[in-house]
Amino acid sequence: MAxxxxxxxxxxxxxxxxxxxxSNIIGLHIEAETIEEFEEVMKSLxxxxxxxxxxxxxxxxxxxxxxxIPAIFFKQPAFGAASA
Numbered sequence: 001m002a003x004x005x006x007x008x009x010x011x012x013x014x015x016x017x018x019x020x021x022x023s024n025i026i027g028l029h030i031e032a033e034t035i036e037e038f039e040e041v042m043k044s045l046x047x048x049x050x051x052x053x054x055x056x057x058x059x060x061x062x063x064x065x066x067x068x069i070p071a072i073f074f075k076q077p078a079f080g081a082a083s084a
Contacts, residue, residue, distance in 0.1 A: 004054075004068065008046060009075040010038050019077065026053035035076060046072050 009022040010030075019038045021030035027049045032038035050070045059068060 004070045005073070006046070006050060006054075006070055007073045007075065008042050010035060010042075010077050012077050025049050025072075039074070042074065 006025050007023060008025065008028065008030075010019045011022055012018075013020055016031075018031045018033055019035055021028060021038070021042070023046075025046055028042075028046055030038055030041050030045070032041060047070070050072070054070070055068055
C-alpha cells in the first residue's frame with residue numbers, strides 16, 4: 001500500500017456538455033451532465049473503488065486501520081474563468 005491520498009477532479013467537456021473525472025483512483029470514470037450528479041456518483045463509487053483496488057490482503061494483515069483510512073480530495077471545476 002502506498003500513499004492513501006486520492007483526488008477526483010471534475011472537468012468540463014464543452015463539446016460533449018458533460019463533466020468528466022480525472023482521478024488517481026483505479027477504475028473511477030465518471031461522466032455527468034450536472035456537477036450535483038457528478039458529486040453523487042463520486043461519493044457512491046470512490047470509497048468502494050479505493051477498498052477494491054488500492055488495499056491488498058497484505059495491507060489488511062500488516063497495517064493498522066488508522067493507516068488505511070483514505071483521504072479523497074474533490075476538486076470542482078472553476079466556473080466563470082475567462083477564456084482567451
